[in-house]
Structure formats: C-alpha cells, structure tokens
Amino acid sequence: MLVQKYTLLPGTSYATPYYVAQSARPGPTAMIVAGIHGNETGSIQAARRLVRMLGTDELRLHTGRLVIVPTVHRRAYRQRIRGVPDLNRTFPRKAGQTAKHPLSAALFDTARRYRPSWYLDLHEANGLSQQNSKVLGQTLITDPGSRSVSAARKIIKGVNRTIRAKSQSFNLRLHELPGSSRTAAARILGARTVTVETGWSLPFSTRVQYQIDVVRRFLGEAGLTKS
Numbered sequence: 399m400l401v402q403k404y405t406l407l408p409g410t411s412y413a414t415p416y417y418v419a420q421s422a423r424p425g426p427t428a429m430i431v432a433g434i435h436g437n438e439t440g441s442i443q444a445a446r447r448l449v450r451m452l453g454t455d456e457l458r459l460h461t462g463r464l465v466i467v468p469t470v471h472r473r474a475y476r477q478r479i480r481g482v483p484d485l486n487r488t489f490p491r492k493a494g495q496t497a498k499h500p501l502s503a504a505l506f507d508t509a510r511r512y513r514p515s516w517y518l519d520l521h522e523a524n525g526l527s528q529q530n531s532k533v534l535g536q537t538l539i540t541d542p543g544s545r546s547v548s549a550a551r552k553i554i555k556g557v558n559r560t561i562r563a564k565s566q567s568f569n570l571r572l573h574e575l576p577g578s579s580r581t582a583a584a585r586i587l588g589a590r591t592v593t594v595e596t597g598w599s600l601p602f603s604t605r606v607q608y609q610i611d612v613v614r615r616f617l618g619e620a621g622l623t624k625s
C-alpha cells in the first residue's frame with residue numbers, strides 16, 4: 399500500500415523520517431514510535447521493517463491509518479547511546495505543558511495532529527521479566543487504569559502461547575512514568591498507550607521478531623488489520 403514519507407524537524411540535526419499509511423476505509427489511527435532511546439536497536443529495526451512490510455503489502459491496513467516513527471533520536475542511534483538527556487523524561491507531564499526537548503516537542507506535536515487512539519512506544523530493556531519481577535525485559539507496560547490494560551493482557555496471552563522458551567514469556571507491568579511518551583500520550587491525548595520492552599539478552603533477530611509480533615497483534619486488536 400502507499401506509504402507517505404515525511405520528516406520530523408526537517409533541516410535540523412534532529413531531522414528524522416516518519417511514515418503514514420492510510421487505508422481507503424476510514425478507521426482509527428495507530429501510532430508506533432521507536433528509537434526514543436538510540437541504543438535500543440531491536441525495536442528500531444522492527445519499526446523500520448514494519449514500514450517496509452507496508453510498502454510490500456506484507457502488512458495491509460484493513461481500516462484506518464498507521465503512523466510510524468522508526469528512529470526518533472537518530473543522533474543517539476548513530477552513536478548507539480541511550481541519549482542525553484533521557485528523551486523519555488522530557489515529554490509534557492500535563493496538558494498545556496511544553497516538552498523539554500525539541501525532539502520530544504516535535505514528536506508530541508505530530509502525535510497531537512494525528513490524534514492516535516492507539517500509541518505504541520517500542521523499547522528494549524535488561525533482564526527477563528519471567529525470571530525477575532524487578533526487570534523490564536519482555537514486558538508490556540501501561541499506566542495503571544489505562545484503557546489498554548485488557549488488550550495488553552490478551553496480547554501477552556497470545557504471544558506467550560507461541561513461546562517455547564518459557565523464560566522469554568512476556569508479563570504486564572502497570573506503571574505511570576511522568577515525562578515519558580507513553581504517559582504523555584495517555585494523559586494528554588487520551589490514547590490507549592503501551593510500551594513494548596524486549597529483553598536485550600536475547601539474540602537480535604529474536605527481539606525484532608517479538609516486537610513485530612506484538613505490534614501486529616495490537617494492530618489486529620485496534621481493528622486496523624484483519625488476521
């Protein structure tokens with residue numbers, strides 16, 4: 399399907415592409431962002447691959463619109479660093495507040511323009527949540543009381559059924575993180591927001607596969623794709 403390419407902060411050192419695919423049938427908008435942390439390469443690769451899959455019709459939207467920002471912080475990505483300051487603490491904490499970084503400001507303005515009903519923020523983290531309840535690797539995170547809790551639970555159940563190495567199972571975490579893109583999109587835009595965290599200890603291709611699988615399940619849940 400047709401994928402339109404745009405640029406966030408064009409002409410600046412933060413310039414980064416984003417992509418919009420639109421179905422002929424009206425429906426909800428989903429937004430997927432990756433690379434808020436530049437060293438989380440599995441999630442960045444997954445988002446880039448999703449863009450290519452739209453272009454080749456391997457991923458087709460049945461209704462609605464999908465916005466993908468695959469590498470939010472390209473400067474940090476080039477150096478494979480998390481980024482300083484941590485971009486995921488610079489998003490507005492409440493309506494009327496402005497973001498504390500040009501990138502988070504531009505990203506949040508874009509989200510505000512597209513009014514996504516679903517917002518997925520792709521990340522990677524240490525450890526395996528199935529082995530240690532304190533770590534975030536292999537988790538879906540959403541805010542307590544979020545409208546996305548039931549979808550997140552359903553998706554975890556579905557993904558875990560396909561996982562043979564049970565130590566790699568996903569678990570749900572409920573956590574409010576003021577300044578993060580997830581909590582900003584939930585609090586200010588009212589979107590159903592979820593952070594996807596794959597575990598860094600797993601092989602690269604496995605992490606990319608998990609990210610893509612989780613995203614595809616959310617798109618089905620949101621009604622954008624037909625399974």
Ligand SMILES: [Zn+2]
Binds near residue numbers: 435
């Ligand atoms: Zn991260």
